[in-house]
Amino acid sequence: MNDIIEQPNLIRWYYEGLKQGVFWAMKCKKCKNVTFPPTGCCEHCGSWEVEGITLSGDATLLYATHNIAPACHPRFEKIAPYVYGHLQLKEGPIVQAVILGVEPTPEALHDLFNRGPVPAKAETIEMEDLPILGFRVTL
């Protein structure tokens, strides 16, 4: 992907990939850093010379909590209660996402906290309207 992508097409490209289990990001040709979610320019240096890359899906869960009140969009009400967390992607960016494989209980979160940073793998969560990005704890 060498040409500048118009933002609406970029969003469609991202969600079509997500639907197929492909996790797109942008890599800067100038500073080599990765931007996620993908945008038309590098979030690190501002260069428009970016190209699409697929992420490995490998991440480390840094922090997790449970949502007593789901995010404001109605699509999240259907999966509530759920665990939500911050993860660092193998490629660098830190993202927020729904965490799978952990019960949304104080006990499960306490156990997770005691284990420290744990590996997680990206997964597509199918919703009625759009797929969303989730990460499954793998240990």
Ligand SMILES: [Zn+2]
């Ligand atoms: Zn850059």
